[in-house]
Structures are given as C-alpha cells and as structure tokens.
Amino acid sequence: MRRLAVIGTGYVGLVTGSCFADIGNQVICCDIDASKIEKLNQGIIPIYEPGLQEMVVNNQAEGRLAFTTNIAEAVKQSDIIYIAVGTPMSPHGEADLTYIYAAAKSIAEAMQDYKIIVIKSTVPVGTGRSVQMLIAEHTPHPFDMVSNPEFLREGSALKDCMSMERAVIGATHSRAADAIEELHAPFRTLVYRTSLESAEMIKYAANAFLATKISFINEIANLCEETGANVAEVSTGMGLDSRIGSQFLQAGIGYGGSCFPKDTEALRFICSKSGVSSRLINAVIETNAKQRYVVLNKLQHALGNMQGRTIAVLGLAFKPNTDDMRYAPSVDLIPELVARGAHVKAYDPIALDEAKKWIQEDILYTQDMYEAVADADACLILTEWDQVKSMDLARLYSLMRQAVIVDGRNCFSLDEMSSHGFYYSSIGRAVVHSQLEVGIG
Numbered sequence: 001m002r003r004l005a006v007i008g009t010g011y012v013g014l015v016t017g018s019c020f021a022d023i024g025n026q027v028i029c030c031d032i033d034a035s036k037i038e039k040l041n042q043g044i045i046p047i048y049e050p051g052l053q054e055m056v057v058n059n060q061a062e063g064r065l066a067f068t069t070n071i072a073e074a075v076k077q078s079d080i081i082y083i084a085v086g087t088p089m090s091p092h093g094e095a096d097l098t099y100i101y102a103a104a105k106s107i108a109e110a111m112q113d114y115k116i117i118v119i120k121s122t123v124p125v126g127t128g129r130s131v132q133m134l135i136a137e138h139t140p141h142p143f144d145m146v147s148n149p150e151f152l153r154e155g156s157a158l159k160d161c162m163s164m165e166r167a168v169i170g171a172t173h174s175r176a177a178d179a180i181e182e183l184h185a186p187f188r189t190l191v192y193r194t195s196l197e198s199a200e201m202i203k204y205a206a207n208a209f210l211a212t213k214i215s216f217i218n219e220i221a222n223l224c225e226e227t228g229a230n231v232a233e234v235s236t237g238m239g240l241d242s243r244i245g246s247q248f249l250q251a252g253i254g255y256g257g258s259c260f261p262k263d264t265e266a267l268r269f270i271c272s273k274s275g276v277s278s279r280l281i282n283a284v285i286e287t288n289a290k291q292r293y294v295v296l297n298k299l300q301h302a303l304g305n306m307q308g309r310t311i312a313v314l315g316l317a318f319k320p321n322t323d324d325m326r327y328a329p330s331v332d333l334i335p336e337l338v339a340r341g342a343h344v345k346a347y348d349p350i351a352l353d354e355a356k357k358w359i360q361e362d363i364l365y366t367q368d369m370y371e372a373v374a375d376a377d378a379c380l381i382l383t384e385w386d387q388v389k390s391m392d393l394a395r396l397y398s399l400m401r402q403a404v405i406v407d408g409r410n411c412f413s414l415d416e417m418s419s420h421g422f423y424y425s426s427i428g429r430a431v432v433h434s435q436l437e438v439g440i441g
C-alpha cells in the first residue's frame, strides 16, 4: 500500500486516483476547483464515465479515496505525487504548461521529505527536466522525477486503466522507477522502462500515429466515394494484415476530443521549434480539419438548400460514452448549419448540459431521439451512440418529413437503409437513393 496524492482531478486524475485506490492504495485527489471537490465529497461525479461513480463512491466509503483543495496537506501525507493537470492547446498550437508549473511549485512548497513526483499529464519532451529544476529551486528536500504517461480513452477509461496494455515509466533514478513499477504490479501489465525524455515522446508519438491512421483511412474513404469502392470493406481487408491491424481504421468525420487535436498540434510545434520537418503530421492535421465538413456538402447535396430546413443532429459528444465536448465536430458543424439558415434539433443521451456550454446558437436540445427527428428534413449523425445505432428505422421513417440521413459515422449498412427506403449518404460508401424525391430545394 502506497500513499498517493493526485494533483488535478479531471478525466485523467479522477480515473487514475480511483483506480489506484481500487487496487488498495491510499489516495488523495486534489484540485484548485473548489466546486468540483465539493461535489466529489458529496459523491457527485463531475464527468460522465461508465462505472466511475460506483468506483469513486465505493473507495470513498472504504476510506481509500479522499478529495481536497488543500494540496499542501495532501503532499505532506503522500510518498508519491502524481501530476494530472490539463495541458491545453495555446493559440500557436504548443502545449500550455502553466498548470503543470503551478502544480509543481505548490508541490515543492509543501515538501518536507523525499517524494517521487510523477508527471501523468501529456507534456512536451523536456518538461520533466524543467519541472525537476523548478522544484529543486523551491525545496531543499530530495525527490525523483518520473514520466508515466496515460493512454486511457474516454468512454472506456476504467477498463483501459484497470487492464492497461502497458505502463511506460521514464525516471531520473532507478529507485523511483522501481517504486512506480511496484505500484503497477496489481494491474499485471507490461512495464516498459525508458528515459524521462523517451516516455514523454512515446505519448505524443502514439497519439500522432493513431491520428495518422484515422486521417489515412479518411483520405482513402474520400477516394472510395469517387471510385466505387466501399471503405468498410477496404479497412476490414487492410486490418486483416496483422502488420496493419484493424483498430483506428474507422472512416468518419475525423478525430476530435481533448487529445488528438491538441497533441498533434503540440507535436507539430515541437518539430518546428526543433527545426525538424513535420510534413506528415501537417497532412494528418489538415486532412482531419477538412474531413468534419464533408457531411455538410453531403447535406447540401441532398437538400439543395438548407434555408428553413429542419436538421436533426444525432450525437453531440466527440465520441460515445462520454459527455466531453472538447473539439467535438458538433461544435463546428451546428453553427455552420444555423448560419446556412437551418433549424437544428439536437439529440444526445448524455452530453446535453455540456453541449449547452459549447454551442451558443439558439437550437432545440432533446434527450428524446424521436422528438429530434420528428418533421425533420434530414438527420445528421455525428456520434455513434448505441441509441443511434439501434434506433427503430421504420419509426424514424414515419416521423421524418423527408427520409434523408447523412451519417458521419457509418452506423448503418447500405442494405438496411435501402430496404427502409431512406436516402442515405455516409462516408466512403455509395449513396443509397430512396424512391422519394430529395434535393428539390
């Protein structure tokens, strides 16, 4: 059993802290956001993540997990301090390290003895060394630095953490790497030990590689549309080659979320700062930026004119099973629909409250999918929620004014759309034409 403090109780800090508590450690999660801590102390979870509520409440009840705004006290009581604060994108694309340095300073000022200080946040190469220098300037006490980047995905965060595929541990001293490796023993995961710098780089390289797979398949999808191939068949066929692998080859409206957009931009910035070419990463970013708008052209093509049309937007969160709206395609696309004169009725099973903070336009929000589609001229699918994938297509058909679906996530087979009589335009596949007239302006 180790005593841990986790600084920053967001998506990563809260999941990491809860999982470390769940395997038997004593964990204090800290945040500067007093309202967040107050909610957590009442058992209210500020984010939607499947299974998290139960895990937090159980570990709180069993006395292994606590929440506080008192960072100094948490640091004093702990041997290992995890930093999990945000590293958002700043205007020029680089990672904003303000929160990292502020957290490091508060740790240093509270230290009274030896600590292991672990950076879990995604940070540019060299950050661990700068943090080490900053802490050394503010405390006479000994400490070791570790980089232990996080690879969890939102929506499956608990599973990704409890059954992690690998733990990357880069440390300034082997005694700290040993301690962090031991901490991970109950996860029975593969541990890969590296230098501090390599661990930091692995995180950016891994995210950029996954983003590259997505932009690559989206470019192939656009080519499939022009040539008569079906991208679903193409990606399945490619993925059967174990050297390629089937994951992250789902064509759609591109990647969003709090990580890929920010981390690809940060990597591009690191390249430019280091005088290294970033041609490939530039292409990945540009392809992705264009990809989310392909559904607008498809809608325009189907409806002829969007003025006065009612569009049901199905799915607002950047991916299913989360309420995270950071870099969600809906945040860019809904204002564009409204600007073109459309009335938007937006459905999401979980993210409505979050969405309202991100979308300023005057639109109708509903948690009832069938209310959203009633009398709509078209449905625009932006998130592949299970609720969307399993909707009653006959009911949908009977409720809509025009049976037009533009699907940015390829939720349905072409055959089922054709048998239900929809006009159906998806990504990288043939358009299914209904018997109904569409595009008549």
Ligand SMILES: NC(=O)c1ccc[n+]([C@@H]2O[C@H](COP(=O)([O-])OP(=O)(O)OC[C@H]3O[C@@H](n4cnc5c(N)ncnc54)[C@H](O)[C@@H]3O)[C@@H](O)[C@H]2O)c1
Pocket: 007, 008, 009, 010, 011, 012, 013, 030, 031, 032, 033, 036, 071, 084, 085, 086, 087, 099, 102, 103, 120, 121, 122, 123, 150, 151, 152, 153, 154, 258, 259
């Ligand atoms: N969200 C993910 O899925 C994910 C996955 C892997 C890695 N990461 C990385 O993890 C880091 C955190 O991401 P997140 O999504 O959890 O961010 P987040 O914005 O959800 O949470 C960050 C939290 O840190 C708190 N904070 C800021 N400064 C603080 C300080 N000085 N002291 C204490 N608390 C402070 C904020 O109030 C906030 O609650 C980022 O570097 C991100 O790139 C995120």
Ligand SMILES: O=c1ccn([C@@H]2O[C@H](COP(=O)(O)OP(=O)(O)O[C@H]3O[C@H](CO)[C@@H](O)[C@H](O)[C@H]3O)[C@@H](O)[C@H]2O)c(=O)[nH]1
Pocket: 122, 150, 151, 152, 153, 154, 155, 207, 210, 214, 247, 248, 249, 250, 251, 252, 253, 254, 255, 256, 257, 258, 259, 260, 318, 319
């Ligand atoms: O084949 C695919 C897979 C994903 N996506 C999109 O890519 C984005 C990211 O999806 P996902 O990776 O599942 O979610 P995140 O929670 O953003 O997780 C990524 O970003 C995290 C933060 O760094 C990392 O920890 C994870 O390993 C990494 O997968 C989403 O917009 C998805 O719709 C696709 O378009 N096609």
